[in-house]
Amino acid sequence: MGIVHVVGLGPGDLNGLPLGTYRLLQSGWPVVLRTAVHPVVRSLPELGVAYESLDDIYETSETFDEAYARMAERVRERARTHDHVIYAVPGHPLIAELSVQLLLAMNDPEVAIEIGPGQSFLDVAASRLRIDPIEGLLLLDGTQLASRLLHPRLHTLIAQVYQRQVATDVKLSLMDVYPDDYPVTVIRAAGVTGEERIEVVPLYELDRLDWIDHLTTVYVPPVQEARLTWREPFAAVGIVETLRGPDGCPWDRKQTHESLRKYVIEEAYEVAAAIDEQDPDHLAEELGDLLLQVLLHAQIASEVGDFDVRDVFARLSEKLVRRHPHVFGEKSAQSAEEVNAIWERVKAEERTKQESQKSVLSTVSFAGPALAVAQGVQVAAAKVGFDWAKLEDVWDKIKEEMNELEIELVRDRRRDTAVAEELGDLLFACVNIARFLQLDAETLLARATRKFTNRFQYVERRVAESNESWSDISQETLDRYWNEAKITLPKEN
Template sequence: MGRLTVIGLGAGALDALPLGAYRRLLASNAVYLRTDRHPVVDDLRREGVLFQSFDAIYDQADDFDEVYTKIVEELVAATAERGEVLYAVPGHPAVAEKTVRLLRERIPSAGHELVFGPGQSFLDDLFLRIDVDPVEGVLLLDATDLAARQLNPRLHTVLLQMYNPMIANEVKITLAEVYGDAYEILLAQSVGVAGQERMQRIPVYQLDRLETIDHLTTLYVPPSMDAHLLRRQFHELRAIVARLRGPDGCPWDQEQTHLSLCRYAIEEAYEVAHAIEQDDPDALVDELGDLLLQVALHAEIGAEDGLFTMDDIIGHLNEKLIRRHPHVFTEQTTLTSDEVISNWQAIKAEERRKKGTEHVTWMDRVSRALPPFAQAIKLQARAAEAGFDFTDAVQIYAKVDEEVRELSEARGMDEREDEFGDILFSLLNLARFYEIDPESALKRANLKFRARFDHMEQAAGEKNLEIRGLSLDLLEKLWQNAKENMRNEGNTLTDSE
């Protein structure tokens, strides 16, 4: 069994190199450096340290993952051949060292011992230069794999491994998404290297225009107290809603329950649909926010009751999306849209089976949670699958007439409501037969009525008359004129506000 010892070369100055690391470098007969592009390497040469570096792999490989994998495999082979190997990395072995993370698994699995020696990270010097105590909250992130979701404007942020302008360009785009183009950041280069250290404050948009960016470049993004920026963060929404529901919050918000909020979720969903139909991005942003507020309120009420939290909601959704898209997240297979839907239904059925809520009756496949119109259409379609359906429209018209007659003969509110429901159900059957979307049809009728009534009001105004208070005969005349005029003008119905 061999032994691989990993040490850190520190930030760059020889006098900052830990004594234990220095002694190991002088004593070892098998020294490997991840890279010789480090300020202390020239000093090591003058001290008589003999080593091999892996810089050639960087020139040959297509990406960093391939680089790190090859380095690890060569270290495993060297350990097996030589028994005792010393591997030196820039800074500290535990900070931004992908090869070390790979070695933690690979060396023991190859039957060798992995030992860690001393090292000093440049972060010690960086925190001194920027006057930051890490206990205040610091995000340390990899610039080569940065995503906007990782950033938190309330925290100090340090981006490591920003090796070149290409990476800087990607970082610039991501930072601009969260902080804006003009936000001031600090570019730190060769931190801890005497005579070479440089600090430069620049706006985000200038980041990829600097030609001095190299492998010793680090980026510091200071926290922001800008209210507009902070209020774009999801956790801010959660904090605001919690305050609204809190002891010193809003009386209306405090009074709400899951049940009292129910109608608002429906209303806001319709507002979202309207904004989409109007092709109005600004309105869509506003309405989606109102709908998200409903989710946040229900999550806060759930948390207060000790039943669930927003994290539970998000976690449940994410798990369901992954579970129901195996062709994307696990199997990596290509499916058509129809195959995706079929797969989705099969997965849902299996989920219901495991919960003991699988469909028992023929109609169980139609959700009881659907809105009445949509549920009626699906119930009728499901019945048709079983062969229980009208054969032509004439039969449906006859059914409508029958239900209208029964409504006229009904006595009492309950019976009238029951018969009126039967009329609607029959009319929806007719809509299904003609492949008419009943929601769209009723919406067109609403638009038509609104437009005609607006026309009536305008015509009355031209005669100095108020629409309210006119006789029914005059109103009917105005209505018929509106119908005729709009027909002649060929007016197109719109639903703009």
């Protein structure tokens, strides 16, 4: 069995070479370097160390992933023909070293991997920047940076910024989170005597530096102003938590799932209105208001241990993956129609699992405006014969509900639950009339509301023309204006 001793050459020149690595290099065993482009390598001949470099693989590979896979394979081949092989990489063997991770993942029974000493550039960078990583440190790869990976409250080090094009990509990703003029520190050749360079520049100038090379790291300090975190999703989560806290807002603290119900519906309608307006700024604002409702409900639930906002995200992600097997699974879909068919099939499977006995109302969506839901329930029940025989029977039911409501009102219990219940029954019965006449109750109510709005605005104009105030104008005059509106305005379609 061959043994691969993976060691790090440290972050800088020979002064930073770990003693353990030095001793292994002096062992006489074959030395394989991931790259000879490292400050220590120029001193190896003086130490009497012969080596093989894998730089040729960079030149003959189309991608870095391919290159690192080939490097791991070549090191394994060397271990099969030698009892001991030293694989030396820049810095530390397990920090930003994909070839080492691939080598470990091979799990070859004929090749043992031993991780040896090394010093990471993190140590030198932290020393030069005078930061304590325990405060929170985020280490990211500049070649795979995405704004969603950033956390502006943490110290952030971005490695592998080896050329100006990578610096441009890094800059653009950072600008999604930080202001364009946010100060960043560029460190080159940290720990290399005579070559080290550190410069603070505004973010927008990051890719204008002409000395960026393979030894370059970018440091982004944590933000100090709270407003600079407001574009981060969990910043809003924290604000809502504060609002619900002991020293928060009295209104927010007293809310419950039930008290917020109407606001969820209201905000959803305002989002729809903003979409109709085709105003992006207004839409962004209204989507934020709707998201606030989600965060409030999640916070309320977390306070009693039901769920928290992470559970909301998790269930959403799980559902999206489950309902898109053509994206995340083995199924395929080439058209919107095929996607819809898959979607409906998955939802049907979900309903089957949830229902031990299928209800005739299982096809009704209870998530929607109350009138639309009521009409949907009535239609579903009617399909199995649970319905009135004729329109006159429905009309009699409306009269019955009106009488019951009147009885409750006469008792002067206007705020009692009995009044609310009877009024609800009356509204439900009115929906039945609309359904019998094959009319949509939601549309009828919207039309009636629009008709009232137009007539009321006519009355407003007449009041303004009369130079009278609402408090002074007589009821008789208002009635006359209202009748004028009924005659003057065009009929609703």
